[in-house]
Amino acid sequence: MLRRFFSITITASIVAVVVGVGWIAFGEVSKSEAAHADASFSMVNHQTGRMGESLNSAGTFISTEISVDIGRITDISALLEEWSPRYQQAQTAYRKFDSAVISAESSAEAYFAAQRALTEGFHSKELRERARADDAAEFELYEQWRQSARAIQEEALEIVHRLSDMDTTLQKLKLRSDFAFDAGGFSEVPSDILALEEQLAQFQIASDNIRETIASPFDMGK
């Protein structure tokens, strides 16, 4: 009996998971184009706000009004500790904003295509013309939004490029500070070589003496 209870429970769980996920997925697929577009545009608005915060945070480094605390840092590692998380956050925020705009444009295309299809479905010429005018007015509003979004995108990209330049500058400084070598180290011949050179004459005399005493093996005693 217990085994049957277990097998029924397992089967019911599997069915619940499959049906639950399937039902939610079906809900997503069957959402109207307007719902998708609405969600996408909300996402862009949200990401615009987040990107503004992040770019401002990292922008304090390249601003002419440098924050007092950051301006006082003299150690490159400490400066990078302040910089790196803000830079990463700003980069992520820009990427998310860019992706949200692309997603919204794609949703808008689907939305306007659906609207056009419905408009063309009108039998009455008068209604069709009015719907076309409505669609055109709505598309005009969307175009304005798109222009505005692209302007923000361009502005953000410019800031991101400036941030990237600042990052490269800091990375170069870090690299330079890591490459600390003794420049005086190669200015003279090492002392061991000089000492041996001083004794070279003595070795020369000794070797000449030895050569005179050792005869050639082919010398037959002339």
Added chain:
Amino acid sequence: MNLMSLPSQSLREFATFAMRLVAFAATLAIIGAFFLPWTRLDGMGQASSGAELVALVASPTINYLFAVSTVQAVVLVGCPALLILSAIMVMAKYARRKTAPFATCLVFASSVSVIYGAPDLTASSEMGAYVGLSLIVVLSAALLIHQALIKLRGNLYHRRRLPTVYQSLSILTGSGLYRWSER
């Protein structure tokens, strides 16, 4: 706690049986928690459950997620799917009085991955923020401890050591003997 101090054999067997059912209920609760709120996607209004995260595959939002970060999107959508498959596997093993350490580890790892593996895509990734995922982390950790105790009980049996601890573990883990048939 010395469970051998329970007054009668029948009571000890009943306690063993009850603990076995509790362990099975824990595996079932993980499946239930799959439908509770897990985490909130950044920019989305409400928290998504594990089932909703898996169903994102069918939503246009998936393009946005992959555009932001491919790895994090895979974590966010793939880990809940892996988790639920592993959870079903664990439940099936527990129904047959067997342990499934690998699958339980997968459940635990997948839940922790969803919490910490997609920081750019989730608005709230701290532990304990949403009930479903927190419940899964706690339950899978408890199941891992449960299986470690079963392993310890087996070792004690083979080495014939600490009989009192062995008997207590038999009851506590629900892996001891009882007279009632399961057929």
